[in-house]
Amino acid sequence: MPPIFLSEIQKKPVWDTEGERVGRCVDVLVSDVGASFPRIRALALRDGDDTPRFVVAEQVGWLRPSILLTTERASLSPYEPQGDELWLARQVLDRQIVDVDGRRVVRVNDLQLARVGEHLCLVGADVGTMGLLRRLGMERPARTLFSALRAQSPEAIIPWEDVAPLQAEDPVRLRVSRERIGKLHPADIAAIVSDLNRRTGQALIEALDDETLADTLEESPSDLQVAVLNHLEPERAADVLEEMGPDEAADLLADLPEQTIRRLLELMEEEDAAGVRRLLAYPEDSAGGIMTTEFACVPEGLTAGQALDYLRQSEDAQEDEALYYVYVTEASGRLKGALSLRDLVMCEPDTPLADVTETDLVTVDLHTPQLDVAHLVARYDLLAVPVVDEEGMLHGIVTVDDAIDAFIPTAWKKRLPRFF
């Protein structure tokens, strides 16, 4: 049986074996939304203004060219909705879904049904222009036109297993969506969320686990960050902030009211909170404001092998976002020099660190403007630049991605531009 579209059976009359009209098909109920081919459980029929009656899928013989049942009207088995079904016409058709494979938000123009083995199943969502034309009753003329022009007809059908239905109010479906969307790259999730209307986007983002949520927030524009954080329970918000890089967390907190900042910092673990507090003291567009305090750092006087052992034990090195360079400090905390991780790994384990350390470093001040940092990073092809104070004490590093934000903001501008 070739696939059938929901729009082809919607509002069509349903006939029993005696040739008697049972009603009009108004909706299709599907169960087990998480499956690749969710099974159709029943058709919802309406006859006049009555409340809908249901026909179980097993008693449906044909859907095309007309909907024929396999029994007579009197021997239809009763069906009561269980509450976990998806009503295709009411809940999916015309709504936004996430195309997980294409990583984008699309609108459902039609739904594709087919017999898979014994059962009638939902197999795909039509998001293409052909689906729109079909709904307008112009599929056939359009097809004729496209074949006359020898052009490919604009079809786009997404297999159901790549679909994440979005309904904020429904926990079951949200779980399916979370499983499918949670695997995407955080930057893609952030783009999807900003494509959705605010409430659905917020529900989706809040359903993610702490770590994915933290990564997604880092990629999101600041107004969305604030909205999501305000919506979370304070305890959860603190957990999420701990998962974020201290520089990103500080940026986010800086947009919140004083009272909320204090409250959230108290709820965070002391170590994470201290790092964020230090960063909050500097202006947002200075080196101090965009630096991270989690970086790989070893004391002077070690050999290369000892330094690697030291890094494995070091918590700050574990948290380092990228670990491009390893910094060497004196006991007082003054920056002595740096070497690339590559050099550290490639040299003999008993080489003294001082032999491979570069001591003539490009550094920036805590108050260096972000734009100047970006220019330095670009001029010297650096992956990160250390931030020191007047005494040469090492406070943090600015990584290349945070520096170039001055030129190319990560924030997604998908919404209606704000004019005022």
Added chain:
Amino acid sequence: MTLRDSIRRAIQRAIVYLAIIGPGLITASADNDAPGIATYSIAGSTYGYTFLWLILVITVGEVVVQEMAARMGATTGKGLADLIRERFGVRVTTLAMLCLLLANFGTTVAQFAGIAAGMELLGISRYLAVPIAALLVWLLVTRESYSRVEKFLLFLSLFSLSYVVCAFIVRPPWDVVLHQAVVPSFRFETGYVLALLATVGTTVTPWGCVYLQASIVDKGVTPQQYRYTRLDVVTGATFGNVISAFIVICTAATLFVHGTHVETAEQAALALAPLAGPGAKYLFSVGLLGASLLAASVLPLSTTYAVCEAFGWERGIDNRRQEAPVFYGLYTGLVMLSAAVVLLPGVPLFPLMWLSQALNAVLLPVLLVLMLRLANDRHLMGEYRNRRVGNVLAWGMTGLIVLITVILFAVSLSQTGANL
């Protein structure tokens, strides 16, 4: 509660209000854009104070309609196009979007006509001014530093306040003004009915509703904060219409009494002569330019957003052109085509400005009916659905527009018949 507590609460409330206020005031001050000024000038100069009662009626109408749009935005978190698609399906959406496109295309043409008229007053050819303006507007989609430009334009459009000052200088017969404001009058003449429709269509606009709802969704206003938004919308609409009334009063007191029927921008500018003397020309042209550029940059973009939202096409200015072909195509088409119409040799600018507003009014009922059905949807709006008073007023307004449209056709038919 101590005095200090109540002061603190009052301050907190004021802060919340300031954070939420905006969309309503802006949408309403856009009433007095180029086509608005043209329409009110024509009405005042041709028919004296007889349109004042209509402005009183449509102030109520605008408050009701805008409030409805704002409430839907705050309650559902979705744009109007989004809601229409999800509730009414593809066919109705296509009809509604065609109406919106046509109305907004007409209004965009009117804005470019306003730019042309303003520039020609300054002695600059429209063949130079309009292409440059179109290019500037079109570039907005790729630039993000326009918010400051926008504030400047908004400031320029404050020039409409000068009509208020001017009216007090001229000292119109206030008793006549008051009398005409409360006693409806009507004439069965094509020109009169057209001017009536244009006045309605420039005040309650399809794009105003769509834009207002979109900005409220975008601001993330929640149902709990909605009462502040309602205040914003109501004061904004009232304020905008008070100014409209003063434009009518001012043109009636300066031009109508001398038998000048405005047909060009030069004549319309004369209404400000009592205030600015020989500088009236410049005051008028700069104000017209500011208002037109402002509206010309908001209109095509918000229209394109709505249409793409309804059909699920990729949208947003961070998508590169290949990823969002329909978005860019539609946007470019709207801007370029509107500008091109104004450049057609021999096109009279003033009629272009106000006749497009009559078209607006004819198309408005389609959207109003859909909005009313959505705002009454128990499932969608819950406790925030329309009250009876609002329904009666909104349906009354829809009926009034349809009635005037029917009268227009009847009158023009009978007049053509009489001429034969």
